[in-house]
Amino acid sequence: MHPMLNIAIRAVRQAGSIITKYYEIADSTELKQKGNYDLTNFVEKKAKDQMIDIIFKSYPNHIIFTENDSQIYKDTQKVQWVINALDDNINYMKRLPHFSISIATRVKGRTEVAVVYDPMRNELFYAWRGHGTQLNGYRLRGGTARYLSEAILSTDAIFKVHESNAPSINAFEKLFCRCADFRRSGSVALDLAYVASGRIDGYFAINLQPHDFAAGDLLVREAGGLVTDFSGDNHYFCSGNLVAGNARIVQSILAQIRQR
Template identity: 65%
Template sequence: MHPMLNIAIRAVRQAGNIMTKYYEKMDSIESKQKGYHEFMTYVEKETRYQMIAIILKSYPQHTIITTDNNTMHTGDQHVQWIINALDGSINYIKRLPHFSISIAIRIKGRSEIAVVYDPIRNELFRAWRGHGTQLNGYRLRGGMVRDLEKAILSTNCSFKMNPNASPYIKIIEKIFTQCADFRRHGSVALDLAYIASGRIDGYLAINLAPCDFAAGELLIREAGGLVTDLTGSHDYFYNGNFVSGNVRIVKALLAHIRVK
């Protein structure tokens, strides 16, 4: 196994231990005194600190990028660790057991390693470029659904109307009538891991940050899936717009997006 993959796995597992410990204390006196949002922020900071400490102990010269593209440690820009210490914070606050921790390692602008960890289900998705995607040691090959009308899709859209979301809502409305159903789980990284495992057939999102999808997109590609932006190009790291699934599902989604 790649040594950096080993460190990434160690970091997400240690962070997961912290997160599940506090998850059980969500209704404690301490959390109520702090307020649920403040308590969640405290947990996220502690898990992030633990992840960074583990990474820098082995690779002190590397750069670490966290949520919202903040650079917590600036080192060798050729090697970047993109981490998300808690993806699905609202679910965490509500004790809805669907959230994740993720790490993507990019070397010279190319994703090489990805880990997405669900600490509640103890499911660890991992990918190493050229070596495939695995879930708890078992190889994943993505979904086999070929037709959009049979596909279960997911999105990051909250369906809460606002002026900026209006064009995207129209796209969702159009595709909704063509697919089997839509889901919105609240953790982008887990949704993308589910694309890689075939639990979800397609994903459509806008305005994502790299920490949201950097790990998931490699999981999908190494499982045989396709990732593009809304135009079918590969600029999603720069514009944050994201379409994924197997080749036929992505082509069908892009065809509907392009129709005015």
């Protein structure tokens, strides 16, 4: 196994232990006094600090990016670790047990290692470039849906009516009428892991940040899937707009999104 993959797995598992610990005791008097928002921020920071500490102990000269870091676009010879300690923190705050921890390591602009961990289900998705995607040690292949009419799609689009959300709502309306069904789970990383495992057939999202999808991107591609931007190119790290699934489903989604 790739040495950086070993470290990434160790980091997400230890962060997962922190997150599940506080999830299980969130009803205690001491934690209730913090309030849900403060508790979630406290847990996320604690998990993130643990992950950073584990990575830096093994790779002190590498770079770590968390949410809101834009420097991932810059060319650098240093290895980059893109981490997301709690995705989705709103689900965690509401005690909806669907969230994840993710790490992607990028070398010279390419993602080499990716891990997405669901601590509530103890499901560990991981990929190493050229070696496929696995879930708890079992090899994954993406979904085999051939037509949009039989596909289950997912998105992270916000459907609240607002001028800035118009592109998301327009894309959703076009796809909703043509696909078998839709999901919106709140966790981008888990959605992409589910695409890699065939649990979801396709995914689209607008204006994501790299820490949202960097790990899930490699999971999908190493499971035989396709990830593109809305033009069918690979510039989604800059635009934040992406479509994922097998080749047929991705082409069908793109065709609908491009219609005026």
